[in-house]
Amino acid sequence: MPAPFRIYNTASRTVEAFKPITPGHVGIYVCGMTVYDRCHMGHARAMVVFDGFVRYLRFRGWSVNFVRNFTDIDDKIIARAAETGEDPVALAARFIDAFHEDAEALGLIRPDAEPKVSDSIDGIQALISGLVEKKHAYVNAGTVWFDVKSLPAYGKLSGQKVDELQSPDVVPGKKHPADFALWKAVKPGEVSWESPWGPGRPGWHIECSAMAIGCIGDTLDIHGGGLDLVFPHHENEVAQSEAHTHKPFANYWMHNGMLTMASGQKMGKSLGNVWNVQNALKEFPAEAIRLYYLGALYRSPLPWGEDALPEAMGGLCRLYDAREVAEAMSGKGNPTAVAQDLGEDAKRVLSLSAAFEDNFLGALDEDFNTAKAMAYVFELVRAINRFSNHKKAKKRGGPVVAGALAALDLVSAALGVLSMDVESYQEEVKNKRCCAMGLTRESVEEQISERTQARADKDWAKSDTIRDALDAAGVVLMDCTEGTSWRLRICDTQ
Ligand SMILES: [Zn+2]
Known part of the structure; x- marks a missing residue:
């Protein structure tokens, strides 16, 4: 039997004993990236936290169905594609590849399923049709809106009251400011699919309900994502799903905290580089990056x-x-x-x-x-x-x-x-940290051979000068009978 565990549930705001739907099994859906750029360090926190959590669950004997989606149709993707003149689905596919490259370089496990919106249109449309039939959604000029007033429980996850919700911009065709689009009527030049309501594309929230239910079932054991997604994204996922299935959508809501800027620090261009996972991985071993995230409680600000x-x-x-x-x-x-x-x-x-x-x-x-x-x-x-x-x-x-x-x-x-x-760790550190410390592996090794020659020539002064210069740069030499080995001075353990 797997080991029991407890987990903080955003829905109840307490740490609860985990009870699986199927004994021994955890079905977990995590909201993934909107793919229009490379992953930054904020995305990587969610990636590493849920990777660590799934590894831990499996280590403790649980069988896990781990699903993480890609949002490959979205306003931001369409806008970026318009800038580059690319097809939006092709642009998204390029960044899905980049995501996989980063995830692999970080040493993360692959989810069991990675559904994407462009492959899930049928499931999304079926869910929207169900909501229209059940009168939880209405159609206006080719756009389908979710009717928040049709669901008395709306707002229960985030604790919002529907009548206090205002939409930032007044949109014609909506009955209530908090109503949200399930299907968006096509705009000129945009990517679109045929539908019973006319050509268009899915709204953001509906995709996760459709993909989660499609990959796991009507009720998920755990739904995960960043804390910034609680409202409106996850609130709307709950509303759509439960209005359609009449079953609880997720038994536990697990949210990772956000990164915060350390006090007094500004975001500079030089720092900006490190925000990108790909650049961070040039200087730091993947395990150092994972340790940064796993050294903190997943739901605290970091x-x-x-x-x-x-x-x-x-x-x-x-x-x-x-x-x-x-x-x-x-x-x-x-x-x-x-x-x-x-x-x-x-x-x-x-x-x-x-x-x-x-x-x-x-x-x-x-x-x-x-x-x-x-x-x-x-x-x-x-x-x-x-x-x-x-x-x-x-x-x-x-x-x-x-x-x-x-x-x-x-x-x-x-x-x-x-x-x-x-x-392997030593090799990894030498390859990655050398550049961060202003060194190259080749130049260090060249200086070591020069010093070996100086020692053979009994030129002790030269040998010492080289050793001191390397030491000042953070390179520690160790002489033994087989020759000289080296390491970078990073910690002062002993
Ligand atoms: Zn989502």
Whole structure:
């Protein structure tokens, strides 16, 4: 049986025990991107949060049907296509490819289904026809409007009162300012489909109802998305779906928080680059980016600024350093007896490792609290790094850190962070961080060979000068019998 968990439900504004519709199974629909540009760091939060959540659910034994849509027909796409002279569906298809490229580079799992609006027109029209028949929608000059007054429960998700809602612009043909378009009559030059109400295209909200019901069923276990979507998008999804099916649309509403600018920081052109996921990935390993998001509770606001990714990088570096030193320790024996002999720091590693699984998974089981779960990871990692400073630990610490290494493997299995081996991690850091630190891999390696030659020539002054210059740039050299290896100084763990 899968492990029980609790989750904050936006609909009730409380953390609730999760009850599946089908035992052992979770059907989750997450609102995806409107594809007219590359993903930025705000989009990536939703991508990483729900990726982590689905991994965690599967790790805990749930079977998951994970659906995330693409909005490939929308005003913004049509406007962008008009600027570039491209066909809007083709423009959207190009950015769907770019999205997949970013998602893959971030190391995210593919949803089980990725429906898009242009492929879902039949389902959308069937849903609209049902709403017109049931008198929850009306037609005016080729546009179909949802009649909010026809549904007394309208506003229940976001807590809005229908009579207090005003529409920003007065639209002719609407009965109530909060009525919203299910089908938009075609405008000259726009992409359109034939329909019982004349040529046109779907409104925004209806697509998610149609795609979610089509891929999962009338009732979803969990509906996810960004907090900015609660009103009107999710409110309208509830209204359309429930007016049509007479069943609850989603049992739990899970919303990720927004990124906020760190105080005192402005958005500059140089910072603007990093807003784009593709650019962030040039400088930072995917796991550092994921750690930035997973280090916070998914539904809290998350400060974003120029230090955000370097800080996450420092954290990732501490994790891999701990794994590296723990893996390098050798020695056999009974962990308790060895720890008894090696002192308090050894005992602390042992006790934190013993409690780790319960603490870590317990934090995730209570509203997917990755901030708390990762705090347990960093507590253990600090203890490992402290213990590794003891001379005896290097020779005999193997049995003491065995449990800690198993704990680090658990983090990788449950959240997909810390999933590289130490060597691949080092390679990844050298490739990506070098450019952020104003270095190139090639120039570092060239200087190291120059220094090796100087040492062979017994030109110690030159050798020292090169070492000092590299050190000042953040490159740490390690000489051993096989030659000189190097790493970038990112964290100051020990
Ligand atoms: Zn949606």
